[in-house]
Amino acid sequence: MREAIKEPCETAGSSIIWxxxxxxxxxxxxxxxxxxGVxxxxxxxxxxxxxxxxxPSKLGPIENSDGLAMASFLFLIMEILEKVEELAKEVEELEEAARFRTT
Known part of the structure; x- marks a missing residue:
């Protein structure tokens, strides 16, 4: 299961940082x-x-603490992505209000 989530989690982390x-x-x-646009x-x-x-079909039954920890980690990353998206929209409003220049 760890290998199945490794690449998507790394991609998510890189996207958040970028x-x-x-x-x-x-x-x-x-x-x-x-x-x-981007x-x-x-x-x-x-x-x-x-x-x-x-x-649930991909994660399978969460029978041990390791599985629960991975599921919790995935949900936290999804929450962080959602919050960063909200932040981006707020920054866009700031850019408009402050009349930031384009390119």
Missing amino acids: TLKELGEGIKKMKRSQIE IVPKLKLVRQELSLIVT
Whole structure:
């Protein structure tokens, strides 16, 4: 089971890091990010891929603490992805209100 979730979790972690870096750089430089065009769709895709793994049929019966820990970890990553997506939308509102420049 660990191997089945390893790659999607690494992809999710990389996407979270990349998104936070992009948002931070955009704010620092007062430059608009590609939030609706690139960032949000990428986060949604990663979250969708994780949700395919987090089905009872894929996880199987959670009979031991190791299985429960992995399931909890997956749900936490999905929650983090959702919160980062919300943050991206808030940054987009900030960009509009502060009239950040485009490219």
